[in-house]
Amino acid sequence: MPVNLDKPHLWKSDSLHSIDFYNDWFLRFAPSTFREQRELKAEEVANALAITDYLRGISIQLLKNNPGILPMLRMTTAPPLARDRLIGLAYTTKSLVSSLEGSAKHPPRIPPRMPSNVLDAHLERIIDVLREVADRDLFPWLDDPNTEPTKEALSRSASVVADRLCGAAADPIIRNAQEQRQLNALGAFLKSHNYTEIASNDLNNLLAMPQGSYTFRCNISVGSDKTSVNIPIDCIVSSHTRQPDALPLLIEAKSAGDTTNTNKRRKEEAQKFSQLKRKFGNTVPFILFLCGYFEPGYLGYEASEGIDWVWEHRITDLLDYIEDNSSLLPRNLAQQNPSLYSSDFMQLEAERFRRQQEVDNSKTPLARNQLGQFSTPFSLAQQISRYTISLLAVGRESRHLLEPAIGSGVFICSIISLNPQNITYTGVEIDALYAQICEELFSEFGCNVLNQDFFSFIESEESQENFDCVITNPPYVRHHHFASETKKQYKEKVLRTLGISVSGLAGLYIYYILLCDQLLKDGAVASWLIPSEFLYVNYGRALREYLYNYVSLIRIHRFDAQNVQFNDALVSSCIITYRKQKPAADLLFSVTRGTYENPAMHYEIPRSCISHSEKWNFSELEQADTEDGIALEKLFQITRGLATGNNDFFILDQWRINEKKIPSQFL
Known part of the structure; x- marks a missing residue:
């Protein structure tokens, strides 16, 4: 029985998922060493770098005025971007990039017939990608706006970029x-x-x-x-x-x-x-x-x-x-069946799950993907809720809980099942069909459901610093699925309220977390089920900065790669839990892996071992925690040397091995 060849109605959606999957891998793991050619274009590159204020002044207008610098800009990234790779990552068109870069017969130009607003949106996505994967080893001043590049650093970067321009393709x-x-x-x-x-x-x-x-x-x-x-x-x-x-x-x-x-x-x-x-x-x-x-x-x-x-x-x-x-197969948390529910309360959950499936099935996979509508399995929602509720301060007369992306209400339902005392609920949901499920099933439990956009909700005065707890699975919407103007508004809002600059490649869930800060009371506890990618990608830096400087981390839990949490959205998931209070200098937080309630690994990590500007690779921290000694980076400044491209000097071919009679065990 075929799995996919007989389902053409799913091909387009699956193709988009697969492209996103590949692009995520490319941004994280693509190799960083490439061939370079002998001829140099150092003077040309130096002039182009000067035009861009050494990559700090790349803008839409700059590209309009100087479209011919795009090939050079593609070579300032790590790894250097082939033309088709940039087109794919920026979700732009081949005709636009070809026009910008020109050819032997046609000079670089802006397409004259492309509408101005469409052109601006495409150029903005191109700039976002270039900024995201900029080679910060080669251009270290990008991370510190107060640092001016030295003459030697500029000469070195121009030489390397010029080599890359003439180099072999990275494919x-x-x-x-x-x-x-x-x-x-x-x-x-x-x-x-x-x-x-x-x-x-x-x-x-x-x-x-x-x-x-x-x-x-x-x-x-x-x-x-x-x-x-x-x-x-x-x-x-x-x-x-x-x-x-x-x-x-x-x-x-x-x-x-x-x-x-x-x-x-x-x-x-x-x-x-x-x-x-x-x-x-x-x-x-x-x-x-x-x-x-x-x-x-x-x-x-x-x-x-x-x-x-x-x-x-x-x-x-x-x-x-x-x-x-x-x-024969192990059960996955993503597998749910209403027949599993037997108690009186579980009958209510079974009804919620049944109605959620009806709404899910009424939407195309592409439509749900664009809105990030992937519901959490009830068993996992209950585990997260149990842990988070246990962290709330005891003795308050009433505690107000917020679910900023309530969906069909799986987290509210899971909290109600735990029968906590003195908790009121507010849920926000932009989709009227899901909001109706919550309102009809959970209003009798004191749940106030608001059918509106979360980013409109945060503007209301009554919502400010009003909540003691947040437990949610925010929409997983990739950056190219929301409009450029919307993204610009969110970025400006975060910069204005927190002073944090967000990458143009950041997904919608990062804006949810950062902008939710203004809704939390001091001491409030928040748990978010989100993709684990923010731990180790450049566009997750804004969230790492928030967790490092603005709140006190309590726990980061990572699921094993094979333990998929969603049937219809294959992402590697994690759960972050924190308290809204300034972190102490000696703060310890937990890093766990495996199942949430019974993790196979549990480590206590000092806050001093991480930095928001670095990737959070806890596997390395766990290993370092058990070994004596001191990291080299504590003693030396480690940077990448210049690539010569002279592989013949460093690699022996078989003829030279035979000539020098080198035994195979030493190769």
């Missing part, structure tokens, strides 16, 4: 890293379902492959004895329930950073599938594992050839191919 390096990451993701998922990896050279007969095993990069011989050829298969999986006469599943992992590559190579999979069918018959189980820019046109071609696929952003679809007995 091969990125492609290799992405392919390896995909296979690692497959391996981690299979291991989490009790599969064992075997060496590919141990596999001589597919039918003899042990049940519950998998292997990577295996060559399969196809064709006749006289004209046989080996075709590579990225992953082969023998399910726990595979019958002796059934072939294991053959998986081709495919990733793409732009649509050009997929359109050129889409026939390769069809040819490979045809060869496999001639070898093993028409029922050979062969699927694609996709991540990146695979648009509906590509998918339609593969579907017409009878090739199904599984998306990496929804890897759980793979279970439809490798398991036919759900009792």
